[in-house]
Amino acid sequence: GQNIDQPTEMTATEGAIVQINCTYQTSGFNGLFWYQQHAGEAPTFLSYNVLDGLEEKGRFSSFLSRSKGYSYLLLKELQMKDSASYLCAVGIRRKNRDDKIIFGKGTRLHILP
Amino acid sequence: SQTIHQWPATLVQPVGSPLSLECTVEGTSNPNLYWYRQAAGRGLQLLFYSVGIGQISSEVPQNLSASRPQDRQFILSSKKLLLSDSGFYLCAWSFPGAGNTEAFFGQGTRLTVV
Numbered sequence: 001g002q003n004i005d006q007p008t009e010m011t012a013t014e015g016a017i018v019q020i021n022c023t024y025q026t027s028g029f030n031g032l033f034w035y036q037q038h039a040g041e042a043p044t045f046l047s048y049n050v051l052d053g054l055e056e057k058g059r060f061s062s063f064l065s066r067s068k069g070y071s072y073l074l075l076k077e078l079q080m081k082d083s084a085s086y087l088c089a090v091g092i093r094r095k096n097r098d099d100k101i102i103f104g105k106g107t108r109l110h111i112l113p
Numbered sequence: 114s115q116t117i118h119q120w121p122a123t124l125v126q127p128v129g130s131p132l133s134l135e136c137t138v139e140g141t142s143n144p145n146l147y148w149y150r151q152a153a154g155r156g157l158q159l160l161f162y163s164v165g166i167g168q169i170s171s172e173v174p175q176n177l178s179a180s181r182p183q184d185r186q187f188i189l190s191s192k193k194l195l196l197s198d199s200g201f202y203l204c205a206w207s208f209p210g211a212g213n214t215e216a217f218f219g220q221g222t223r224l225t226v227v
Contacts, residue, residue: 033215042203042218043157087156089216099145099164100172101207101216105156 002026004104006088011110012078020073020107022088030091030099034062034073037085037106046086047073075109083111115140119204119219126226132177132191134222136204139185144206146187147216148179151201163187164209199226 003025012018024032031050035043049055049064049071061074073086085106092100119136126132138144145164149157159172161179169179176195180188187204201223205216 040223042221045215045217048215089157099207099209100159100162100170101147101205102159103149103157108154 002090002092002102004088004090004102006086006104006107008105009108009110011112012075013112014078014080016078017074017076018078018109020075020086020088020109022071022073022104024069024071024088024090024104026069026090026092026102028092028094029066030093032062032064032071033089033091033101034060034071035087035089035103037087039084043087078111080111080113083109085109115206115217117204117206117217117219119222121222122220124222124224126194126224128196128226129193132189132194132198132224134189134202134204134224136187136189136219137185138187138206141185141206141208143184143209145209146181147205147207148187148189149203149205151203153200157203161189194226196226199224 006022033048034046036046037043047062049062054063059076064071085108087106088104089101116139147162148160150160151157163169163181177191201221203221204219207216208214
């Protein structure tokens with residue numbers, strides 16, 4: 001089966017750094033995504049990793065280790081607007097064009113002033 | 114550029130009534146299409162996905178069905194709604210083939226079954 005785990009909630013302080021971890025067990029792994037979702041809104045894409053290593057995009061970075069089934073999202077210089085849920089998602093490809101994307105339950109990040 | 118339209122934004126329906134949510138994509142051909150549901154405070158549960166017209170894969174047994182009558186149209190339906198069908202329904206699309214591109218989401222439909 002497919003399983004994606006991430007912490008339910010985290011709290012951090014404005015200006016600080018926070019790391020949100022995600023572990024997964026899937027077959028047909030075809031990449032890992034991070035999304036941000038504000039309450040009541042649709043998710044928005046943040047990052048994609050398909051190879052091992054770190055991808056940096058401004059204040060956000062994402063890391064992947066395929067052998068460990070592990071990823072993290074690193075948020076630097078936290079701002080109040082970063083208060084949101086962060087969803088880890090895995091692309092699955094089991095056979096030709098049988099593609100899907102499954103999501104973890106999300107980590108609700110609270111930023112304190 | 115590509116856009117995705119999903120409607121309605123909000124819906125209140127009585128138990129036992131039918132449901133039809135529609136999603137259309139513009140600006141791309143043969144997209145992968147997805148329906149997700151999000152219960153309050155929870156993650157996204159994949160309900161259905163489609164890689165082509167008439168090709169629907171269901172992830173979980175449930176009271177819902179999906180259809181793809183045209184290349185860029187994806188419809189979520191129910192004949193008789195249950196209270197447990199309440200939630201935030203999101204349609205999404207991704208580029209076809211590789212499965213390694215992100216999903217782009219519609220604005221969602223908040224369904225309340227009363």
